[in-house]
Amino acid sequence: MKSGQATSSKEEIVAELFRLFRCGGYEGVSVGDISKATGLGKSSLYHHFPGGKSDMATAVVAFARDWIGTHILVPLKDESRPLDTRVDDMLDAARQLYGGGTSPCLVASMMVTADGKPADNNVGTILSDWIAAISSALQQAGIGKSEADARATGALIRIEGALLIARATGRIEVFETALEETRDSLLAP
Amino acid sequence: MKSGQATSSKEEIVAELFRLFRCGGYEGVSVGDISKATGLGKSSLYHHFPGGKSDMATAVVAFARDWIGTHILVPLKDESRPLDTRVDDMLDAARQLYGGGTSPCLVASMMVTADGKPADNNVGTILSDWIAAISSALQQAGIGKSEADARATGALIRIEGALLIARATGRIEVFETALEETRDSLLAP
């Protein structure tokens, strides 16, 4: 993806954008960085994203929303399967998404932006939707709404908090431990 | 702090830097932004921070480390007082530091930076030190080391995770609820 001419599909480009923005946030990634990372010239990038860098951010947020939808929300909503396997699938997806505790959360990174600057795109609703999907699954399993909401919110608090603490302290195992505790708290009687 | 000439103490400048960097992260804040926010010309800023923007980031991280030390670590280590009041003081300080769930964490914001760029300054050790101080306090109260470490880590996971979720979803009350749960989990029998 680096030698000679670089005919890239938009999907490949967006995957690279995802890698870059999740680490550097919106302001921390320049179009030059993106050009280097993809092997594409700046003009090629502007061909795919006429609105420039903010367009690229929009695309990458949409990509993340879609990934979560496919790998987390849809399985969670599949009432034909028992709750514990759906929760396990969610945790596996989270493990993969966050590189076992080594890769930053795009939502968190994109929220870091001074007031009045671009970014955002309601990226926070990705996490709201995730919480809502967990709560729905728990309610289907007979848990009351307020308890289901509390457990679902607690699950995302644990996942996102553990990811930050694992990366900040260098104690990666903190993330895996938190995933296991999340499972227990969601499936408690 | 905006009219006419602006003789600012370094403390005042650093306080403003803290406000800016915690929201925008390192890359999201320009020296021009800082100049506007403080009312000082760029040259004045470079007088106080000869190393430029990275010097400012270093100063603000030191400020945060110092604030946490004074308002959180020192009270936690005061063996002359009962554990529950020390934990309550810590939670009050966290409530204040994070604006009741509305103000971002400087550590989290400063960790958002593409590889090979400035920032960092081992900012993550601020959270490691915090966790260690909680664990020490719990151990003084007779809790075993591994349990104390787990509870302390869980506390920071909850605080940082809840802050992110509260801000991302716009449900600020999530932060306060998490602080109360943190208290319960730390002081459990």
Next chain:
DNA sequence: GTCTATACTAGGATAGAC
């Protein structure tokens, strides 16, 4: 759909007067 070249703005940093 990609490239080279270029325009233009914003950002980091410095010089020197007051």
Next chain:
DNA sequence: GTCTATCCTAGTATAGAC
């Protein structure tokens, strides 16, 4: 210790050829 003025690089974006 602050200001105005300036420099230079990096960053965003566009033009036009292939």
